[in-house]
Amino acid sequence: MSRRPASGASFSKEFLAEAEMLLEEAGTCIDGLDGESDDPNPAKVNALFRAVHSLKGVSGMVGLAGIAEAAHDLETLLDDVRMGRVVPTPAALAAVREGLTALSTLVARVAAGEEAPVLAERLRTRLEAALVTAPVAPVAAVPVLPADLEASLSDYERHRVGEAARRWKGLVLIDLDLDFDAFDTGLRTAMAEASAAGELIGTFPGTATDPSRMAFRLLVALSPEASVPELQEKCGACRVSVVLAGAPAALPSPRAPAPPETPGEAVPQVARGVVRVPLEKVAALVDLAGDLALTRGALGRALRRALAGAPDRSARYEAQRAFSQLDRLVSALGPTALSLRLVPVETLTSRLGRAFARTAAALGKEADFDVHGVETEIDKVLADELADPLLHIVRNALDHGIESPDSRVAAGKPRRGRVSMMVAPRGREVVLTFSDDGRGIDGASIVRRARETGILSAGEPDPRDAFSLLFRPGFSTAETVTEFSGRGVGLDVVGENLARLGGRVRVRSTPGKGTTFEVLVPMTLVLLESLVVRVGDLRFALPVENVLRTLPSRPEDALLVDGTFCLREGDRALPLARLDVLLGLAGQARRALPESVVVAEDGERAAAFVVDSVEGVWDLLVKPLADSVPRHREISGAAEVPGGEVALVLDSGALLSRIYASAASGRAA
Amino acid sequence: MTTPVRTRRHVLVVDDSGPARLLIRQALDGWARRTGQKLEIVEAENGFEALRELPRTSFDLVLTDVNMPTLSGLELIRMIRARPEQRGLPVVAISTERDAEDAVRARTAGADGYLGKPFDTETFDRLVDQLLLQVRAPEEA
Numbered sequence: 045m046s047r048r049p050a051s052g053a054s055f056s057k058e059f060l061a062e063a064e065m066l067l068e069e070a071g072t073c074i075d076g077l078d079g080e081s082d083d084p085n086p087a088k089v090n091a092l093f094r095a096v097h098s099l100k101g102v103s104g105m106v107g108l109a110g111i112a113e114a115a116h117d118l119e120t121l122l123d124d125v126r127m128g129r130v131v132p133t134p135a136a137l138a139a140v141r142e143g144l145t146a147l148s149t150l151v152a153r154v155a156a157g158e159e160a161p162v163l164a165e166r167l168r169t170r171l172e173a174a175l176v177t178a179p180v181a182p183v184a185a186v187p188v189l190p191a192d193l194e195a196s197l198s199d200y201e202r203h204r205v206g207e208a209a210r211r212w213k214g215l216v217l218i219d220l221d222l223d224f225d226a227f228d229t230g231l232r233t234a235m236a237e238a239s240a241a242g243e244l245i246g247t248f249p250g251t252a253t254d255p256s257r258m259a260f261r262l263l264v265a266l267s268p269e270a271s272v273p274e275l276q277e278k279c280g281a282c283r284v285s286v287v288l289a290g291a292p293a294a295l296p297s298p299r300a301p302a303p304p305e306t307p308g309e310a311v312p313q314v315a316r317g318v319v320r321v322p323l324e325k326v327a328a329l330v331d332l333a334g335d336l337a338l339t340r341g342a343l344g345r346a347l348r349r350a351l352a353g354a355p356d357r358s359a360r361y362e363a364q365r366a367f368s369q370l371d372r373l374v375s376a377l378g379p380t381a382l383s384l385r386l387v388p389v390e391t392l393t394s395r396l397g398r399a400f401a402r403t404a405a406a407l408g409k410e411a412d413f414d415v416h417g418v419e420t421e422i423d424k425v426l427a428d429e430l431a432d433p434l435l436h437i438v439r440n441a442l443d444h445g446i447e448s449p450d451s452r453v454a455a456g457k458p459r460r461g462r463v464s465m466m467v468a469p470r471g472r473e474v475v476l477t478f479s480d481d482g483r484g485i486d487g488a489s490i491v492r493r494a495r496e497t498g499i500l501s502a503g504e505p506d507p508r509d510a511f512s513l514l515f516r517p518g519f520s521t522a523e524t525v526t527e528f529s530g531r532g533v534g535l536d537v538v539g540e541n542l543a544r545l546g547g548r549v550r551v552r553s554t555p556g557k558g559t560t561f562e563v564l565v566p567m568t569l570v571l572l573e574s575l576v577v578r579v580g581d582l583r584f585a586l587p588v589e590n591v592l593r594t595l596p597s598r599p600e601d602a603l604l605v606d607g608t609f610c611l612r613e614g615d616r617a618l619p620l621a622r623l624d625v626l627l628g629l630a631g632q633a634r635r636a637l638p639e640s641v642v643v644a645e646d647g648e649r650a651a652a653f654v655v656d657s658v659e660g661v662w663d664l665l666v667k668p669l670a671d672s673v674p675r676h677r678e679i680s681g682a683a684e685v686p687g688g689e690v691a692l693v694l695d696s697g698a699l700l701s702r703i704y705a706s707a708a709s710g711r712a713a
Numbered sequence: 714m715t716t717p718v719r720t721r722r723h724v725l726v727v728d729d730s731g732p733a734r735l736l737i738r739q740a741l742d743g744w745a746r747r748t749g750q751k752l753e754i755v756e757a758e759n760g761f762e763a764l765r766e767l768p769r770t771s772f773d774l775v776l777t778d779v780n781m782p783t784l785s786g787l788e789l790i791r792m793i794r795a796r797p798e799q800r801g802l803p804v805v806a807i808s809t810e811r812d813a814e815d816a817v818r819a820r821t822a823g824a825d826g827y828l829g830k831p832f833d834t835e836t837f838d839r840l841v842d843q844l845l846l847q848v849r850a851p852e853e854a
Contacts, residue, residue, distance in 0.1 A: 058732045097780050098730060101809040105736050105831045112809075198787055198818050224768070228761040235783065247788045249795030258764065260792075365814065 056154070059106045063099055063151045070095040070144055077137060084125075084132050086204060086243055092140075093122040099147065111150045118143035120361075121171045127203050129368055139171050189287060193217075193248060193263065201246040201263070206376065208265035208288075213242065215288040216272060218262040218279055219250050227258040234279045238262050241270040329381040330663070333374070340374045341589055343367070345645075386421040386567070389467045389474070392431060393418050396438050400463065403442050410449045411442060411461035420467040422474050425665065426565060429545055430476075433538045437478050437561050438463065440535070445482030445559050455556070457481065469567065473547075476563040484555040487511065494519065511551035515539035574664045574683070576691050577642060577655040579624045583691035584655070585664055585683055590696035592643040592650060594658050601641075608707045611641060611652040618643065619707035620652045626702050627678060646696045651703040662686060666693050678702055721751040722845055723770050727763045727777035727789065728807070733830070734758075737776055737807070740837045747838065750845070760784025764792060772802060774845055776828075779808040779815050787822040794823035803844035807832075 073092035077084050100115035121140065124130040132140075189197075189205070197205065208215055218238060222230040231247075238244040243265045250259030266272075276284040347367055351360045393415045400413040422430075446452075446461035453459055466477040487510035494500035494513045513519055517536040542549050547565035574585035575594070595601075601612050602620055610617035622638070623629075638654045645651075664683035680695040724741060728734045734756050745752045755770060757763040759781055767775075775793065779786040786806055793799045805826040806819030816827040826840045 058735070062730055062732055091782065094780050094782060097809065101778075101780070101830045102730055102732055104809055105733060107831065116809075196791055196822070198822070199814075228765060231761065247784055247792075249792045255796075255798070 056106065059102060059108075060151065060155050062102055063111075063154075066095045066099045066102075067144060067148050067151065070099075074137065074140055074144065077132060086126075086207070087239065089122070089126050089132070090200075093119065093126045096122055096144075096147075108150075108154060111147065111154070114143070114147055114150060117171050118147065124368065127200065127368075127372065128207060129371065143171060189215075189263075190217075193261070196248060197246065203372075204243065204245045204265065205263070208243070208245070213268070214266040214270075214272075214286060216264050216266060216275070217285050217287055218264060218275070219283045219285070220260045220262070220279070221250065221253055221281070222258045222260070224256055224258055230280065231258075231260055234260070234262060234282060237275060237278045238264040241275045242267040326381065326384045327663075329384065333377045333381045336374045336377060337589060340370060344371070385424045387424045387427055388418060389420045389422045389427065389476075390418040392422070392427045392434070393465060393467070395431060396434055396465065399435050400438050400442065403439050404446075407442060408448065409442055409446050409461065410459060411446045411463060413438070413463050413465070415465045415467070417467035420469055420474060422565075422567060426545060426567075429541070430563075430565065433541045434476065434478075434563070436535070436538050437563070438465075441478060441480040441482065441559065441561070445480035445484075447483050470564075473564050474567050476565070477560060478563075479558060479560040481558040484557050484559055485511070485514075485551075485553040486555045487553070490514065509550075511553065514551060515549070572664050572666050572683070572693070573661065574666075574691075574693065575642070575661050576659040576664075576685050577623070577640070578657045578659055579627075579655050580629060582629065583659065583685060583689055584623065584694050585666075585685070585691040586642065586644060586694045586696060586699075588661055590644050590646055592645050594640055594642050597638050597641050597654055611643070613643065613650075613652070618650050618652045619703050620654065621703045621706055623653045623655050626653065626699070626706065627676060644696050644700065646700050649700050649704065651700050651707075653699070653703060659685070664691065664693070721753050722773040723753045723755065725755050725757060725763060725766055725770075725772050725775045725777075727757045727760070727775065727781070727786065729759055729778065729781045733778060733807075736830075740832070740834065741776075741841070743834060744838050744841050748842070748846070760786070760789040760792075763789055767793065767796075767799060774841070775802060775804045776807055777804065779806050779819060787818055790819065790822040790824050805840060805844065 070092050073088045073095065076088050077092070096115050096119045100112050100119055103109075103111035103115060118140065121130065121136070121143070125132050125136065125140075130136060205215065218234055220230060220234055235244055235247065241264060245263045245265055248261040248263065250261040252259035264275075266275075272284055272286060276282070344367060347363060351363060354360050354363075397413050397415065400411075403409075404411050441463045442461075446463070447455065447457075449459045452461060461481055463478060463480045466475075466479075468475050490510045490513050491500065491506050494516070497518065499513065499516050499519055500506075507513060514535045515538070517534075519534060519536065539549055542563060542565065545565055547563060549564075550562045551559065552562070553559040572585075573588045575588055575591050576583055576585050578584075603610050603612055603617060605617050609620045611620040620641070638656055640655050640658045641652050642655060642658070643650060643652045662685060664685065666681045666683045677698045678695055679692045680698075681693040683691050683693055685691045726734055726737050726741070728737065738754055738756070741752055741754055744750070753770075755766055755772075757766050761784060763775075763777065764784075777786040777789055781789075786808075790804055790806065793802060793804060803825045804823065805828055806815070806822075806824040807828045807830060808815040808819070809830050816829075819827050825844060828837065828840060
C-alpha cells in the first residue's frame with residue numbers, strides 16, 4: 045500500500061500542465077486583489093484559495109509531498125483570508141505572492157526532472173509572520189434565512205452571508221424552475237447575472253414543480269448598485285425574493301418587509317416577531333461576550349506558546365483550526381449581542397412629536413409635525429443621547445422657521461406650517477432630516493451677522509458653507525429671546541453634542557421657502573471594555589483585550605538591558621517606558637509617584653508602561669475625537685468614564701510601536 | 714444466495730482536474746479487478762455535467778471532488794440529496810488529505826463517505842466495498 049502512485053512520464057506531463065494552469069490562475073487572482081484590502085472581491089479570494097487547494101490535491105495525488113506541503117501552508121493562510129480571520133494587508137498579499145513564486149519554482153524543478161523537492165519549512169515561517177501581523181476582522185451574525193437553507197449552508201457560505209449583512213448589502217434568493225433539456229444554460233445565465241449583480245454566495249436545490257424539471261435556488265448578496273427588478277428581468281423565468289433588505293438606494297424601502305409576489309411554499313419568511321428585552325440583560329450578554337473574548341485571548345496566547353514546541357504537526361494544525369473556529373464564534377457573538385441594543389427610532393420620534401405640540405401651542409404657532417421612517421433602528425443609548433439635540437432642532441424650526449399664522453397667510457402660504465422628519469439608514473449611518481416650510485435663512489445675512497458680531501474675524505474669509513456659522517459658539521439670529529430657544533444654549537451645543545456621538549449636521553435653506561437640517565449619526569456606538577489609568581490629571585483607557593496584567597511599580601522589577609529599561613516578566617525582558625514621557629506629558633504637575641505598571645500586548649508584541657494609578661475597568665462608549673483636538677497616533681478616541689470625566693482611548697498597536705521605537709533609540713544613544 | 718451479485722455497476726466520477734479523474738479511474742479499475750466486478754465509469758468535468766449525467770443512467774455510486782469552480786462538490790451533493798430518486802445514491806466526497814473540515818462539510822452536505830487525496834488502495838477499496846457491495850447477503854458481509 046504505497047502512498048505514492050506510480051507516475052509515468054505521460055502522467056507527470058499532465059500534472060505539470062495542470063499545476064502550471066492552476067498557478068497561472070492563482071497569479072491572475074492575486075493581481076486582481078491588489079489595492080482591495082478593505083473589501084477584497086470574495087470571488088477572487090475564493091478562486092485563489094481553490095487554485096492553491098487544487099494544486100495541493102493534485103501534487104499530493106502524484107506523490108509530490110514537498111509541493112503539497114508548501115501548497116498546504118499557503119492554502120491555510122488563504123483560507124483564513126477567505127473566512128475573514130485575516131485581513132489581506134499588503135504584507136499578507138506579499139506573502140501570498142512569495143508563496144506562489146516558491147510553488148512555481150518547485151513545479152519548475154519537477155519539470156526539470158528533479159524529484160520531490162522540499163521547501164515547506166521556510167514558506168511556513170514566512171506565512172506565519174504575515175498571519176500574525178494581520179488583524180482579525182469581526183464577523184457579524186447570520187441574519188434570518190429560510191430554515192432549510194440555513195441548515196445546509198457551508199461555513200464559508202455562512203461567513204459570506206454574515207459579511208454581506210455586516211456591510212449592509214441586500215440578500216436575495218433567485219428561484220429557478222428549469223426544463224431539464226436546457227437547465228444548464230438557464231442555470232449558468234442566472235449564476236452569471238447573480239455574480240454581475242453582486243456576489244453569488246451559493247447554489248442550492250430548489251423545489252421542482254415536477255420531477256422532470258430541475259429547480260435551483262441561488263443565494264446572492266447584492267452590490268449597492270444592483271436593482272432587484274433588473275435582476276429579475278435578466279434572469280428570465282425565475283423568481284427573485286428579498287430575504288434581507290440592504291441599505292442600497294436600489295431597494296424601494298430599506299427595512300420594509302419585502303412583500304412576496306405569490307405566497308407560496310418557497311417564499312422565505314423573515315421573522316418579524318419582536319421580543320422586548322430589558323437593557324440590563326442585553327448588557328449582561330454583551331459583558332459575557334466580552335469575557336469570552338478575554339478568555340479567547342488568554343487561550344490563544346497559551347496555545348501559541350504550547351504549540352511553538354509541539355513536535356506533532358497535525359496536532360498543531362488541528363489545534364489551530366479549532367482555535368480559529370472558537371475565534372470566529374466569539375467574534376460573531378459580540379456584534380450579535382450589540383445588535384440587540386438597536387431599537388426603532390419611534391420612541392424618540394414620538395417624544396419629539398409631543399414636544400412639538402407643546403412648543404407650538406406656547407409660541408402661538410399653528411403647525412403639523414409628520415414623521416417618516418419610524419421603523420429605522422438605532423442604538424438605544426444613541427436614541428437617548430440624541431433626544432436633546434433633536435428637541436433643540438425641532439423647537440428651533442418652530443421658533444425661528446415657522447412664521448406666525450397671519451404672516452404665513454400674508455406671504456401666500458397655508459396658515460398651518462409643516463415640519464417633516466425623515467429617518468432612513470444610509471450605509472452604517474442613520475440620517476435624520478428635519479424640513480420646515482417656514483421663512484428660511486439667508487446665507488448672506490448669516491455671514492453679515494457673523495462679521496458684525498465678530499464671530500467671523502476681519503482676516504477670516506467667508507466660509508464655503510455659510511450655514512456652518514450657525515454652529516459657532518455665540519451665534520444667534522433671533523431678534524427676540526424666547527422661552528424655548530435662542531437663550532444662549534444655541535446650535536453650537538447641538539453641533540458639539542452630535543460630534544460627541546460621532547455624528548454631524550448640515551443645513552440647507554431657501555429664504556421664504558424653508559430650512560432643512562440633516563443630522564447623520566452612526567447606527568451603533570461601540571462599547572469597549574477598557575482599563576482606565578491615570579497619569580497626572582489625565583485619564584487614559586486601554587482595551588482590556590490588550591492588557592496582559594497590571595502590577596505594582598517596584599524598582600527591583602526593572603532591569604537595564606543594552607541601555608534600555610526593561611521589565612522582568614518571567615524569563616523575558618519587556619521594554620518598559622513611562623506613559624507620560626511617551627505622550628509628551630512629562631511636564632504635567634505630579635501628584636504622586638507612579639504606582640502601577642501595565643503590561644500590554646497587541647497579539648504580536650508585549651511591552652510595559654508606567655502610570656500613576658489604575659482606576660478600574662469599565663465598558664466605555666468610545667467616540668471619535670473632535671477635529672480640534674491635536675491628534676496623537678497613540679490616541680484613537682475619547683470616552684466618558686463613570687463620574688463624568690473623560691478618558692483618552694489608547695491605540696495599543698501605536699502605543700507599543702512607540703515604546704519599541706523609544707527603546708531602540710535609547711539603545712542607539 | 715452467497716454469490717455476489719455480478720451486474721455491471723455504474724459509477725460517476727466528478728472532478729475538474731484531468732489527472733485526478735485519471736487516478737480515480739485507475740483506482741476504480743483496480744477495485745474492479747480485485748473484486749471481479751464489472752464497472753462502467755462516466756466522467757464529468759464539472760457540476761453541470763454531473764447534474765446532466767445523473768438522470769440519464771441509474772448510477773450506483775458517485776465520487777466527486779469537493780473543490781470545483783462555479784458549482785462545487787458540496788453544492789452538487791446538496792442537489793443530489795434534494796432529488797427524491799437520487800436520495801439513496803451513495804456519494805463519496807474527495808478532497809485533499811488532512812482536511813478534517815472538508816470531511817465534516819461533506820458529511821453535512823449529505824455525503825456517505827470521504828476520501829482524502831492521495832488515498833491508498835486499501836482505504837479506497839474498503840470504502841467502495843462498503844458502498845457498492847452492501848447488497849451482499851448479510852452472512853457474507
